[in-house]
Amino acid sequence: NILVALMYPEKIETIGKELLEIIRDIQAYESVEYFGITTPKFNLPSFTQTEIEERFLSLFKQILNNGYSTAQLFNFIYGSIRNVAAKNNCSMQNTNSLNEIYVTLSNRYDKAVNENWNIKNYNRIYSQNVSELFKLVGNDLLGLREAMFYKPLRIHADSN
Numbered sequence: 344n345i346l347v348a349l350m351y352p353e354k355i356e357t358i359g360k361e362l363l364e365i366i367r368d369i370q371a372y373e374s375v376e377y378f379g380i381t382t383p384k385f386n387l388p389s390f391t392q393t394e395i396e397e398r399f400l401s402l403f404k405q406i407l408n409n410g411y412s413t414a415q416l417f418n419f420i421y422g423s424i425r426n427v428a429a430k431n432n433c434s435m436q437n438t439n440s441l442n443e444i445y446v447t448l449s450n451r452y453d454k455a456v457n458e459n460w461n462i463k464n465y466n467r468i469y470s471q472n473v474s475e476l477f478k479l480v481g482n483d484l485l486g487l488r489e490a491m492f493y494k495p496l497r498i499h500a501d502s503n
Contacts, residue, residue, distance in 0.1 A: 354486045363498050366491070369477050370413045371403040373467075373492075378420050380468050385428035387440050398445055406452055410495045414464035419455075421465055423448035464493050 355362065375395045383389050406416050427443045455462055467473070473492075481491035 352483050355484050358485070358496060358498055360498055363496065366480060366496055367404050367407050369474070369480060370407050370416070370491075371400055373413055373474060373477055374403045374416050374420060375399065376474075377417055377467065377471060378424070380471055381421055381424050382440075382444075384468075385424055387424065387428050387431070387444075390441055394441060398441055399448075402445070402449060402452075407495075409456065410497070411462060412464060412493055412495045413491070414466065414493045415462040415495075417465035417467070418462050419448050419451055423451055467492075 358366070375392055378395050378399065379390060379392060403416060406419065407413070411419075423444050427440060427447055431440070431443075454460065477491070481487045481489070485491065487494075487496075
């Protein structure tokens with residue numbers, strides 16, 4: 344019975360505070376991975392997962408908690424990395440790319456909120472596989488499938 348329950352978990356109907364925190368962690372770590380895959384594509388330095396987590400994890404969670412989806416967060420990440428790469432390719436200045444990307448991303452997010460921008464969803468990079476944890480929670484536990492990636496998630500009103 345335990346094996347069957349693990350293989351076919353019951354769907355969770357409402358998203359409470361604790362579950363939302365777990366979902367945010369999963370979404371944020373997917374975003375850390377996306378960040379790490381994206382910077383080399385723009386000839387920027389590669390950063391370790393730890394460096395990205397230390398600098399960006401709380402900002403990623405803030406963006407997700409403010410009503411943006413993971414796919415929209417990918418838009419913020421991609422656009423910020425692209426802008427920093429374009430700026431650095433046009434100048435010979437030696438910069439701290441990680442900090443510069445952070446400031447650019449934070450500023451883009453603030454403008455999007457203040458000016459009520461409509462943020463387009465970005466897809467995963469083809470070389471980025473969906474994590475098994477993302478699949479387990481999104482598909483098996485919540486039955487959301489890709490909606491967990493493309494739609495903002497919030498706590499349901501009837502839960503804690």
